[in-house]
Amino acid sequence: MPKIEMPKIELPPRVEFDMDGSARWLKRMDRRKTEFLCTIEWSWSPVSERVESYYLQQSRAHWILWVKRYDDNSGRWKKPVTIARCPRTGLRDGKDAAMILLAAVLAEEIRFYESDTGRFDINNDGLLSMGELDAVADAVWSDRSALEEGNGSSRPENAIR
Numbered sequence: 001m002p003k004i005e006m007p008k009i010e011l012p013p014r015v016e017f018d019m020d021g022s023a024r025w026l027k028r029m030d031r032r033k034t035e036f037l038c039t040i041e042w043s044w045s046p047v048s049e050r051v052e053s054y055y056l057q058q059s060r061a062h063w064i065l066w067v068k069r070y071d072d073n074s075g076r077w078k079k080p081v082t083i084a085r086c087p088r089t090g091l092r093d094g095k096d097a098a099m100i101l102l103a104a105v106l107a108e109e110i111r112f113y114e115s116d117t118g119r120f121d122i123n124n125d126g127l128l129s130m131g132e133l134d135a136v137a138d139a140v141w142s143d144r145s146a147l148e149e150g151n152g153s154s155r156p157e158n159a160i161r
Helices: 094-113 130-148
Strands: 034-045 048-058 062-071 081-087 121-125
Touching: 034 094, 048 094, 062 094, 081 094, 094 130, 121 130
Parallel strands: none
Antiparallel strands: 034 048, 034 121, 048 062, 062 081
16 A cells, blocks of 8 residues: 655645634534544653544635543543634645644644654544554654754655645
């Protein structure tokens, strides 16, 4: 099976972030227009673990990424919140948008928290296959490797911008 790569787009879409969900681009997830992407898990430290499910919703003008976080203290899933969006123009389909938004969110979290815990574990796949999720991880972590090696100006062709 050929290796899956990130979608190549002439001009990368402008991704807007709202990591805590305060902008409330949409009040609630419309299950009829939303697709489950995946559930991923990783450890931030020996005592801190994250489990998150991601969903993609198509609105009139944007692709919107939702996250539903698992609270390991209470043993319950939290209410989903919007965390990123990008314009629909220039993207072929939801898979392209999902891969770009998910990679951008993961890269932004690494940057914001100044923490790189390494690649994630995939608990469930959905709209994005295991191969597509590997391509997302490759884009995020290969970009990080290039920066750490002092090659910040030369980015892999499929890296997140």
